[in-house]
Amino acid sequence: GEDVEQSLFLSVREGDSSVINCTYTDSSSTYLYWYKQEPGAGLQLLTYIFSNMDMKQDQRLTVLLNKKDKHLSLRIADTQTGDSAIYFCAESPTAYNNNDMRFGAGTRLTVKP
């Protein structure tokens, strides 16, 4: 089965908050990431959080980590049509090897005007 799981679709209205959820199974996950993929483009790193943190805020983005439940969420405040994209959750057990990173299937966020 998948090591990192996300729901595939989310639809919100412009101006609302979006919450994208992710669960992972590896208890040794040290770094957790959110990537954004716009149509026809590669993945861009949005933000990341270390496992010893439970929250990180960066402008409209808030990342929440519940390490006990292995649950990660990305909240986008005041969602805009430009936020429509696929959002990938990823986790890595170490900071030493990029090839250890595991990705979820991605959540397609659709923002309706």
Add this chain to the structure above:
Amino acid sequence: NAGVMQNPRHLVRRRGQEARLRCSPMKGHSHVYWYRQLPEEGLKFMVYLQKENIIDESGMPKERFSAEFPKEGPSILRIQQVVRGDSAAYFCASSRTARNGYTFGSGTRLTIV
């Protein structure tokens, strides 16, 4: 454009043909990673190369798939005798060192007919 360049963007091959996917890393990046994304699945690590060397190919199928990253020129992912199951999006990422974050290319969508 200083980003990671992948070409072609779309590639159609008949069963039994060969597919060659190219990736030019960002300037100054000597580490290249290839990922495959099947429909509605996360990115799966395939292979990690560092100039002329394969560092980790644990995610690459043993048969028909090969990768190289020559001293000069792009990294090539080669799939021989393609089958329908090879249809996927193939992403390349590069980094300056094994510990830095990735930069992803836009991917090559391979379709086998």
